[in-house]
Amino acid sequence: MEPLTKKKIVVIGGGFGGVSLIKNLSKLDVDITLIDKKNYHLFQPLLYQVAGSVLSPSDIAVPLRWIFRKQKNTKIYLDEVIKIDRVNRKVECKNKIWEYDYLVLSAGLTNNYFGNNKWAKHTTALKTLDDALIIRNKILNTFEEAEWLKSESELEKKMKFVIIGGGATGVELAGVLSEIANSILSKDFKNINTNNTKIILIEGSNRLLSSFHEKISSIAEKSLKEIGVQVIKNEFVKDIKKNKVIMENSTIETENIFWTAGVKGSDIVDSLECNKDSNGRVFVEEDCSIAIDKNMFVIGDLANYRHESKSLPGVAQVAIQMGKHVSRQIKGDLKNLDRKSFKYIDLGEMATIGKSRAVVDVMGFRFGGFSAWLIWLFVHLIAIVSFRNRLIIGIQWCWSYISFQRHSRIIR
Secondary structure, eight states, rough: OOOOOOOOOOOOOOHHHHHHHHHHTTTSEEEEEEEESSSEEOOGGGHHHTTTTTSSGSSSSSEEEHHHTTTTEEEEEEEEEEEETTTTTEEESOOOEOOOOEEEEEEEEEEEEEEEEGGGOOOEEEESHHHHHHHHHHHHHHHHTTTOOOOOOHHHTTHHHHHEOHHHHHHHHHHHHHHHIIITTTOOOEEEGGGEEEEEEESSSSSSSTSOOOOHHHEEHHHHTTEEEEEESSSOOOETTTTTTEEEEEEEOOSSEOSSEEEEEOOOGGOSSOOOOOOOOEEEOOOSSSEEEEEEEEEEGGEEETTEEEEEEESSSHHHHHHHHHHHEEEEEEEEHOOOOOOOOOOOEEEEESSTTTEETTEEEEEEHHEEEEEEOOOOOOOHSSHHHHHHHHHHHHHHHOOOTTOOOOOO
């Protein structure tokens, strides 16, 4: 009798969903291949803190090989996926073709400029470590250059930051920018008053944090205004040119334009004949597989899963829970068990708004302020993959709170 061939599981993307899935398959007798363009797992919720000089890149990034160093059934392959051949069950990368029995797409999302891709060259988004470092450099360079300007009009234009998009990323970036200008740098410059920095947050809908409860949106807006952020709602951006944001009723001139307004599905699903929403997210079945192929799963940000008549948000807790669920379905398949539906447990939503402020929506309790900020700190600390990073981040946060200092203010 010939020995049974091990099932081959290919996972594309080492984000929250991919890491969760693979960890929960650690004891299964299968061959797992994780394909990613990067060699690290990124704790994306803290990207804005790298942009705001709170943390260093290595604080929120952990090598994938280190995460799975003890997992014998898992290989890491750094490459870019070119095409998925669903019929022949193959993943074509730039340098190699991988065969699979199960394919799990956890590739995340990319920036969406809503058909205006030319805007990308005039704005800086916040999706990757490189983006965060570019924003950090732009912020720090802005104040360095402003220090030696003589013209009041040039100074006003220089010390102006526009953030387009009032979701969690935009709100948190606005908060950390205000903290830098009004607290961290307030005594470091001799010729300028950094408190005169103007921060403008633009949101096209009628409220910030539209995926949160309305009460949380109101608290967030009030908190931002209290720390000097100008909030513009109900006004869409019509065009973005070099150093210029053109809206329906006004135009803002600035050298610092940050894009946090939209995301869309990864390009790797373009070749798949599956149903997608207007943002390129793949509609998945109740078990997180796609309708045309039960051996292909989509999890995390890239999946559009309907829960209680609305799509689940693209946040870490959804991806982690999906990863665990799909691991159980694969284990069940190997035991000839029936598939089960994904049951999402809503653990709440939260966002920070600068130092000592946050908003929290957990189990029906909706509030903001210092207590919400402490909860945010605790939840994010325990979610960090590496104990080393958890310890360093905790120390950095304590030091920043006590000293009002940011030692990651390095221009590169």
